[in-house]
Amino acid sequence: MLERMRHASPLVQCITNFVAMNYAANVLLAAGASPAMVHAPEEAGEFARLADALTVNIGTLSTDWLEGMLAAARAANEAGKPWVLDPVAHFATGFRRRAVQQLLALQPGIIRGNASEIMALAGVASAGRGVDAGDSVQQAEAAATRLAQSTGAVVAVTGAVDFVTDGSNAARIHGGSALMPRVTAMGCALTCLMGAFAAAIPENLFLATVSALACFGAAGAQAEPAADGPGSFAWRFVDALAALDAAALAAQVEQISV
Amino acid sequence: MLERMRHASPLVQCITNFVAMNYAANVLLAAGASPAMVHAPEEAGEFARLADALTVNIGTLSTDWLEGMLAAARAANEAGKPWVLDPVAHFATGFRRRAVQQLLALQPGIIRGNASEIMALAGVASAGRGVDAGDSVQQAEAAATRLAQSTGAVVAVTGAVDFVTDGSNAARIHGGSALMPRVTAMGCALTCLMGAFAAAIPENLFLATVSALACFGAAGAQAEPAADGPGSFAWRFVDALAALDAAALAAQVEQISV
Amino acid sequence: MLERMRHASPLVQCITNFVAMNYAANVLLAAGASPAMVHAPEEAGEFARLADALTVNIGTLSTDWLEGMLAAARAANEAGKPWVLDPVAHFATGFRRRAVQQLLALQPGIIRGNASEIMALAGVASAGRGVDAGDSVQQAEAAATRLAQSTGAVVAVTGAVDFVTDGSNAARIHGGSALMPRVTAMGCALTCLMGAFAAAIPENLFLATVSALACFGAAGAQAEPAADGPGSFAWRFVDALAALDAAALAAQVEQISV
Numbered sequence: 001m002l003e004r005m006r007h008a009s010p011l012v013q014c015i016t017n018f019v020a021m022n023y024a025a026n027v028l029l030a031a032g033a034s035p036a037m038v039h040a041p042e043e044a045g046e047f048a049r050l051a052d053a054l055t056v057n058i059g060t061l062s063t064d065w066l067e068g069m070l071a072a073a074r075a076a077n078e079a080g081k082p083w084v085l086d087p088v089a090h091f092a093t094g095f096r097r098r099a100v101q102q103l104l105a106l107q108p109g110i111i112r113g114n115a116s117e118i119m120a121l122a123g124v125a126s127a128g129r130g131v132d133a134g135d136s137v138q139q140a141e142a143a144a145t146r147l148a149q150s151t152g153a154v155v156a157v158t159g160a161v162d163f164v165t166d167g168s169n170a171a172r173i174h175g176g177s178a179l180m181p182r183v184t185a186m187g188c189a190l191t192c193l194m195g196a197f198a199a200a201i202p203e204n205l206f207l208a209t210v211s212a213l214a215c216f217g218a219a220g221a222q223a224e225p226a227a228d229g230p231g232s233f234a235w236r237f238v239d240a241l242a243a244l245d246a247a248a249l250a251a252q253v254e255q256i257s258v
Numbered sequence: 259m260l261e262r263m264r265h266a267s268p269l270v271q272c273i274t275n276f277v278a279m280n281y282a283a284n285v286l287l288a289a290g291a292s293p294a295m296v297h298a299p300e301e302a303g304e305f306a307r308l309a310d311a312l313t314v315n316i317g318t319l320s321t322d323w324l325e326g327m328l329a330a331a332r333a334a335n336e337a338g339k340p341w342v343l344d345p346v347a348h349f350a351t352g353f354r355r356r357a358v359q360q361l362l363a364l365q366p367g368i369i370r371g372n373a374s375e376i377m378a379l380a381g382v383a384s385a386g387r388g389v390d391a392g393d394s395v396q397q398a399e400a401a402a403t404r405l406a407q408s409t410g411a412v413v414a415v416t417g418a419v420d421f422v423t424d425g426s427n428a429a430r431i432h433g434g435s436a437l438m439p440r441v442t443a444m445g446c447a448l449t450c451l452m453g454a455f456a457a458a459i460p461e462n463l464f465l466a467t468v469s470a471l472a473c474f475g476a477a478g479a480q481a482e483p484a485a486d487g488p489g490s491f492a493w494r495f496v497d498a499l500a501a502l503d504a505a506a507l508a509a510q511v512e513q514i515s516v
Numbered sequence: 517m518l519e520r521m522r523h524a525s526p527l528v529q530c531i532t533n534f535v536a537m538n539y540a541a542n543v544l545l546a547a548g549a550s551p552a553m554v555h556a557p558e559e560a561g562e563f564a565r566l567a568d569a570l571t572v573n574i575g576t577l578s579t580d581w582l583e584g585m586l587a588a589a590r591a592a593n594e595a596g597k598p599w600v601l602d603p604v605a606h607f608a609t610g611f612r613r614r615a616v617q618q619l620l621a622l623q624p625g626i627i628r629g630n631a632s633e634i635m636a637l638a639g640v641a642s643a644g645r646g647v648d649a650g651d652s653v654q655q656a657e658a659a660a661t662r663l664a665q666s667t668g669a670v671v672a673v674t675g676a677v678d679f680v681t682d683g684s685n686a687a688r689i690h691g692g693s694a695l696m697p698r699v700t701a702m703g704c705a706l707t708c709l710m711g712a713f714a715a716a717i718p719e720n721l722f723l724a725t726v727s728a729l730a731c732f733g734a735a736g737a738q739a740e741p742a743a744d745g746p747g748s749f750a751w752r753f754v755d756a757l758a759a760l761d762a763a764a765l766a767a768q769v770e771q772i773s774v
Binding site for chain 3: 021047064237239242
Binding site: 017018019020022023059060061062063089092093094095096129130131132181182183184185228229230231232234235 | 269276279280283284287288292293294295296297298300301304305308309322492493494495496497498499500501
């Protein structure tokens with residue numbers, strides 16, 4: 001799947017937060033996709049018709065940007081392009097809670113969050129407070145399955161071991177590094193990479209999501225040994241992603257039943 | 259104090275500029291805090307009540323963001339949470355001069371700036387023009403002391419040797435590296451780290467400020483020898499911060515009298 | 517010219533996109549200039565009168581920012597300060613197409629783009645779609661020359677070998693690295709560096725543009741051998757720029773006739 005994505009070099013419209021923009025663009029370029037950070041309401045919808053996929057992340061939301069996100073998601077739907085939702089800390093404020101409901105109503109093909117975000121989205125009590133998870137992935141698996149079944153989206157819960165499900169199929173993805181939560185915007189960049197795989201494999205968003213997670217798991221595991229801390233891990237991860245051998249991905253993935 | 263901050267892992271709401279957001283978040287994660295970049299007027303005040311401390315930096319100010327900053331500072335005050343002001347280049351335009359007066363009126367617990375910024379804030383003629391200081395820290399010490407006495411804030415002037423005072427106590431912090439002014443957003447990230455220490459030691463903002471400065475002094479000194487230039491210094495500094503031994507901090511601090 | 521720019525350490529007002537801000541600021545600091553990212557309509561014009569040069573990049577455009585760009589360009593013109601235009605993906609949406617026409621009417625001294633951007637600006641059919649070029653520099657040379665002649669600006673087309681012309685003089689700049697298009701914001705940072713050289717050599721914007729391109733060509737070639745991928749290339753490039761020997765620049769430049 002990695003070779004197919006690299007060969008397609010899909011144009012991915014990333015509406016992501018200010019913290020993540022640079023790192024996410026570098027992650028997509030390293031992986032072989034073509035990122036475009038286009039979010040303004042004046043053009044987000046028009047651009048979504050040109051792009052091969054869309055990703056929407058509410059990390060640094062504002063009213064203007066929400067308008068751009070909604071316009072882009074509607075345009076993606078109309079044009080039959082897949083789109084991915086990353087509901088960052090959606091439980092933290094009323095503004096985020098309302099925004100995420102509007103976005104969910106536009107039926108994202110993939111939803112990615114940490115355990116606290118996915119649990120709160122499924123209506124389960126969570127320990128989330130800021131942008132970091134207060135719950136384990138395992139605690140969120142049942143909530144993720146219900147969320148996938150009720151929304152029709154592929155749902156990915158990321159953490160030490162990732163969990164992904166479309167409501168009937170499920171997988172756990174291993175690998176990665178304990179340094180990943182110490183580097184900001186890794187999860188946001190992963191959401192963007194899911195957009196790249198969704199563009200390349202639109203007929204199978206479960207496989208697209210698993211592929212993006214496996215890339216992160218493999219690149220994270222490869223970057224860690226030579227890293228002296230989160231600062232060096234960040235760029236070593238980008239190097240590992242650019243050098244990633246497609247054959248390394250399958251080893252990260254454990255197919256399970258739900 | 260470093261161990262106390264790491265153990266608390268405080269949630270720090272950082273309203274900082276577009277240039278600094280990614281680096282500041284990585285600095286806080288490396289140091290052991292949990293950063294959240296939340297600034298929109300739609301939610302900044304609500305979030306400030308959840309967070310353990312707030313930092314406000316006017317580097318890339320706009321009318322909307324100023325509204326978010328003021329709402330967050332008011333909410334932090336009401337909730338008894340400490341907040342830190344970083345008046346970036348506040349002397350450069352009328353818009354900034356007015357904004358900083360509104361923010362000062364909300365009584366930040368800590369103010370951090372370079373020599374030109376602190377001198378201008380104390381009403382002393384300075385040589386500042388853009389975001390880089392045109393004056394030395396030593397030239398700004400008297401102005402910093404007066405500013406601390408008139409505002410009740412702890413005032414930190416950062417440069418080759420940092421100066422910090424609450425109007426009666428003062429210290430100089432040594433260490434750091436000549437490469438630090440060659441890396442953008444180091445000062446902005448330091449302001450955010452002061453927020454993390456203020457959250458952990460709210461009863462002693464002078465000590466919180468000194469602790470953050472000592473972390474930067476020690477990590478900067480440790481990162482420099484292996485750095486080949488500002489590019490490698492930036493990530494080596496993050497690695498050094500993550501590996502920092504609390505015992506290394508005291509050596510950076512020189513207690514002085516004002 | 518590099519020594520002259522470093523000695524002047526010009527204050528460059530960079531209105532650039534959210535993806536590029538941090539990297540562009542670090543590139544300017546490494547090269548020896550003093551960047552200031554000031555874009556809000558509330559102050560962009562006022563600041564442009566203080567700064568030594570202005571650069572405008574429409575990468576993440578919005579209505580507010582366009583207002584700031586236009587105010588800054590007008591102020592730069594009135595104050596006799598040079599300004600540089602980077603029309604990122606201006607062909608992608610109606611909003612961008614209209615914005616770039618308004619900016620062109622304010623007569624930038626330098627225009628930098630990839631081949632697709634420059635061809636589209638000259639009214640030639642191009643293969644551009646997102647932010648990456650779909651055409652080669654060589655295909656864009658004639659369009660660049662016409663654009664320079666019709667606008668009076670120095671026009672630079674960047675790619676594997678760069679082309680720059682003022683309509684009567686022209687040069688190609690060699691060097692660089694195949695990793696450069698794999699790192700986001702390299703072109704945006706280059707536009708900002710052109711602003712730094714334009715501030716230092718306002719009487720010869722052709723030479724200023726060639727100098728900035730030669731810095732990128734030399735630093736890119738020096739950074740590549742030790743880089744393990746785009747992640748390590750990004751910071752090695754900054755280190756190389758900081759260490760750049762002015763004597764290395766001339767070797768990158770091939771004077772040609774148009």
